[in-house]
Amino acid sequence: MQKPPLIPVTTLLFSLTFLAAITLVPWYGFTHGFEWYEWATMAVIFMFNGTAITAGYHRLWSHRTYKAHWSLRLWFALWGAMATQNSVLHWASGHRRHHAFVDDDHKDPYSASRGFWFSHIGWMLRPYDDKRDDFSGIRDLQKDSIVMWQHRNYIPLVLATNFGIPALIGFIYGDVVASLLLSGVLRLVLSHHCTFFINSLAHIWGRRPYTDRNSARDNDVLAFFTWGEGYHNFHHIFQTDYRNGVRWWQYDPTKWMIFTASKMGLAWDLRKVSDFRIAKARVDMEYKRAGQKLTCEKALAQLEEQYVAMVAALKEWSALRQQKLEAKAEELKKQWEASEAHTRYVELKKALKEQQDRWYLALNGHLV
Ligand SMILES: [Zn+2]
Numbered sequence: 001m002q003k004p005p006l007i008p009v010t011t012l013l014f015s016l017t018f019l020a021a022i023t024l025v026p027w028y029g030f031t032h033g034f035e036w037y038e039w040a041t042m043a044v045i046f047m048f049n050g051t052a053i054t055a056g057y058h059r060l061w062s063h064r065t066y067k068a069h070w071s072l073r074l075w076f077a078l079w080g081a082m083a084t085q086n087s088v089l090h091w092a093s094g095h096r097r098h099h100a101f102v103d104d105d106h107k108d109p110y111s112a113s114r115g116f117w118f119s120h121i122g123w124m125l126r127p128y129d130d131k132r133d134d135f136s137g138i139r140d141l142q143k144d145s146i147v148m149w150q151h152r153n154y155i156p157l158v159l160a161t162n163f164g165i166p167a168l169i170g171f172i173y174g175d176v177v178a179s180l181l182l183s184g185v186l187r188l189v190l191s192h193h194c195t196f197f198i199n200s201l202a203h204i205w206g207r208r209p210y211t212d213r214n215s216a217r218d219n220d221v222l223a224f225f226t227w228g229e230g231y232h233n234f235h236h237i238f239q240t241d242y243r244n245g246v247r248w249w250q251y252d253p254t255k256w257m258i259f260t261a262s263k264m265g266l267a268w269d270l271r272k273v274s275d276f277r278i279a280k281a282r283v284d285m286e287y288k289r290a291g292q293k294l295t296c297e298k299a300l301a302q303l304e305e306q307y308v309a310m311v312a313a314l315k316e317w318s319a320l321r322q323q324k325l326e327a328k329a330e331e332l333k334k335q336w337e338a339s340e341a342h343t344r345y346v347e348l349k350k351a352l353k354e355q356q357d358r359w360y361l362a363l364n365g366h367l368v
């Protein structure tokens with residue numbers, strides 16, 4: 001099939017900035033040198049751009065996982081424009097279709113099944129997406145005045161931020177060229193590809209603990225480079241959760257940032273999927289995999305039995321946990337401690353641990 005022609009602006013933007021980053025930046029570094037504070041400034045802008053995309057474009061606007069004060073939305077709109085990944089409207093529209101039709105080669109605008117190159121950058125270089133200007137999936141965002149303002153002024157904002165901010169910083173530091181190269185070019189290229197990895201590598205490389213119905217993966221290495229967005233398998237099954245790295249130890253600075261903003265009164269209504277649904281998804285995947293691996297009929301029967309017991313235990317444990325959380329006030333806490341539910345909760349905490357041990361034995365066919 002004949003490919004549509006290249007889009008000149010996009011192709012030039014990606015190729016020229018990339019070429020400059022691998023030639024002009026090292027050349028200037030060797031001939032003139034960069035100061036540590038010029039690197040540090042680049043890192044800070046890189047962080048502002050990256051988190052404007054992850055916390056703003058992605059988790060706030062595309063998925064509505066929380067609500068944000070206008071000042072925070074303005075912050076995301078400005079630093080997000082500097083990241084040069086199109087306006088919030090275009091970005092969120094494409095992203096919602098990516099989730100709705102993930103891996104569908106015609107309806108998912110950056111379907112990973114069309115290969116690494118296509119999902120990473122290729123999809124933007126040619127007019128493949130015939131729904132590009134169809135905003136019917138983002139009517140809610142069209143009511144956000146900051147989103148609409150950014151959309152109308154996208155090009156001036158891109159130019160003003162990408163040239164203006166590095167030039168101003170360079171003027172203050174006394175080396176405009178160094179600043180334009182580091183905080184301008186190199187920062188933009190790194191920022192671009194770190195985001196693009198979520199569409200490409202995060203659908204290719206990593207584990208699938210929650211679902212194997214789509215290609216999205218969880219990957220700790222990618223999470224490090226993408227402000228926590230590397231937990232993409234979790235994200236695709238639970239897209240309404242403001243967290244991507246759901247475990248406390250998982251590296252998800254975007255989650256920490258949204259949580260901190262909520263403590264400062266800048267964000268509210270943070271949405272979370274219940275612990276039960278998350279744990280159940282994991283157990284379902286483990287059950288499915290063990291079922292495919294085990295051959296002994298007795299082991300399979302044990303597995304089935306333990307699966308039912310495991311789900312029941314999780315369900316009761318999470319319901320009681322919810323009760324416990326709701327019983328926060330002192331008065332209620334007293335009632336809770338005197339209640340039968342509390343005694344059962346303490347018992348079940350132990351029972352769940354034992355159930356888990358039996359579950360893992362059954363998964364490996366060792367319970368027989
Ligand atoms: Zn998403």
Ligand SMILES: [Zn+2]
Nearest residue numbers: 198199216232
């Ligand atoms: Zn995805």
